[in-house]
Amino acid sequence: xxxxxxxxxxxxxHCLLWLASSAETALSSRDLAELQVISxxxxxxxxxxxxxxxxxxxxxxxxxxxxxALPLEDISVLQIVDAIEGDKPLFGCQEIRxxxxxxGDAPPTWATSGVCAIHAVMLKAEKAMRDELAAHSLADLxxxxxxxxxxxxxTQVQDWMKERVxxxxxxxxxxxxxxx
Amino acid sequence: xxxxxxxxxxxxxHCLLWLASSAETALSSRDLAELQVISxxxxxxxxxxxxxxxxxxxxxxxxxxxxxALPLEDISVLQIVDAIEGDKPLFGCQEIRxxxxxxGDAPPTWATSGVCAIHAVMLKAEKAMRDELAAHSLADLxxxxxxxxxxxxxTQVQDWMKERVxxxxxxxxxxxxxxx
Numbered sequence: 292x293x294x295x296x297x298x299x300x301x302x303x304x305h306c307l308l309w310l311a312s313s314a315e316t317a318l319s320s321r322d323l324a325e326l327q328v329i330s331x332x333x334x335x336x337x338x339x340x341x342x343x344x345x346x347x348x349x350x351x352x353x354x355x356x357x358x359x360a361l362p363l364e365d366i367s368v369l370q371i372v373d374a375i376e377g378d379k380p381l382f383g384c385q386e387i388r389x390x391x392x393x394x395g396d397a398p399p400t401w402a403t404s405g406v407c408a409i410h411a412v413m414l415k416a417e418k419a420m421r422d423e424l425a426a427h428s429l430a431d432l433x434x435x436x437x438x439x440x441x442x443x444x445x446t447q448v449q450d451w452m453k454e455r456v457x458x459x460x461x462x463x464x465x466x467x468x469x470x471x
Numbered sequence: 472x473x474x475x476x477x478x479x480x481x482x483x484x485h486c487l488l489w490l491a492s493s494a495e496t497a498l499s500s501r502d503l504a505e506l507q508v509i510s511x512x513x514x515x516x517x518x519x520x521x522x523x524x525x526x527x528x529x530x531x532x533x534x535x536x537x538x539x540a541l542p543l544e545d546i547s548v549l550q551i552v553d554a555i556e557g558d559k560p561l562f563g564c565q566e567i568r569x570x571x572x573x574x575g576d577a578p579p580t581w582a583t584s585g586v587c588a589i590h591a592v593m594l595k596a597e598k599a600m601r602d603e604l605a606a607h608s609l610a611d612l613x614x615x616x617x618x619x620x621x622x623x624x625x626t627q628v629q630d631w632m633k634e635r636v637x638x639x640x641x642x643x644x645x646x647x648x649x650x651x
Contacts, residue, residue, distance in 0.1 A: 295475035296562045296593065304589045305567055328570040368592050381600070382476045387485055390508040393627050401619050408615035409484045412548050412607045413476065420561070420600035427592045435588035439581050447573050 295381070296372060302329060303337050303375045304432065307366065310347065310359050311433050312445055316452050317356030326451065337375060344374030353459050363433055369424035381420065382413035475561070476552060482509060483517050483555045484612065487546065490527065490539050491613050492625055496632050497536030506631065517555060524554030533639050543610035549601055551609070561600065562593035 306323045320338045324331035338357060341347045348360040359366070388407050389398045406414070437445075486503045500518045504511035518537060521527045528540040539546070568587050569578045586594070617625075 295559075298563065298565050300562070301565055301567060301589060326572045327567055328572060329567060368589075368596075379475075382480070383478065385478050385481055387481060387507055387509060391628070392506045392508060393624070393631055399624075401621065401624075405619075408612050409481060409548075411615075412604065412612070415607075416548075416600045416603040419603040420596045423596040423599040424592065427595075432588050432592070439584075441581065444573070444579075444581075448571070451573055 295379070296376060299333075299337050299375050300372055302327075302334060303341060303371055304368070304429075306334065306337070307341070307346070307359065307371065307429055308433055308436055309448070310357060311363055311429065312448060313452050314449070316449070316456055317350055317354060317358045318452060318456075319356045322356065322452065322455055325455075326448070340374050341371070344370065346370060346374055354456060356456075359429075363430035364428050366429040367425045368427045368429075368432075369421055371429070372424055381417035382410065384410040384413070475559070476556060479513075479517050479555050480552055482507075482514060483521060483551055484548070484609075486514065486517070487521070487526070487539065487551065487609055488613055488616055489628070490537060491543055491609065492628060493632050494629070496629070496636055497530055497534060497538050498632060498636075499536045502536065502632065502635055505635075506628070520554050521551070524550065526550060526554055534636060536636075539609075543613055544608050546609040547605045548607045548609075548612075549604035552604055561597035562590065564590040564593070 305327060306320075309323055309326060310318060318326075320334045321331045324334045338347065338349075342349055342357070342360075345360055346366055347357045349355070349357055384407060386403075386407065389403055391398070391402070394402070485507060486500075489503055489506060490498060498506075500514045501511045504514045518527065518529075522529055522537070522540075525540055526546055527537045529535070529537055564587060566583075566587065569583055571578065571582070574582070
């Protein structure tokens, strides 16, 4: 069964948490893909969406890459989901209430006015879900992560990132997007 | 963009509301499809799921068809959604936290123990959505519907249903499922 929120959301949030750990080091989507052993071309499609939504900002050049564009506490899980998944409704109402064998060609106004009662319940459920996603920020996730990961691990990853970035050849334009 | 809950849910709930209006008249999925001017073969795939979940019961014979198996107030929107969509998660966690370039072959226990913090937020959001769907019953929807539809319309549809059922040829086995 296909989940509502795809693996792109999971990848996106994990990457943002790594950007949060990387402090001043800007990372390319290829760096992040190799760090997490995931597909670089897949990840390269997610970052422009996060950039468009104002969650990350890109810089060019040898030291270029992505950085968080907002403080951690100002990025909610909902913002990330919306940036990556777009305007994906919980329920796609086809308005079949407009059709009934006894209506003939024209449905009466009472049958089509207002929001369908079924759709209204689905909208409430969607709102409950979105409210919950909005209530959690990247800062909350980072705190949970920091509570689990040993300090040595964070240092180890930061060293991995710095090494990668300093190994970049000057003069060679940093590719923000991995080749697809 | 594909919605999380498909048109099958919309069709299913509308059909259950019609069964609620039909009182003692059992209806086949073909009757319900023609009443609503929707695909009979599509609808025929939904009813076995509702029957399996104990929401409708089927009877055979000339007067056979589907009836609600429970009182309206005992059928929640969540039960209908689960019956039709199955166990479809909001978020499909791929556990990419298990992977990290610095982990080598074996991720450390701290990285894999417990529920991933991202997954935990998604599970909370899913619960909020499900709680809302559970809070609305078919009785609530029927009340809203009854408040909108004029009595003459309900009578008109009930007459349509009765005519259809009495036009069935005795001896010809009633098909519960429309041919696909």
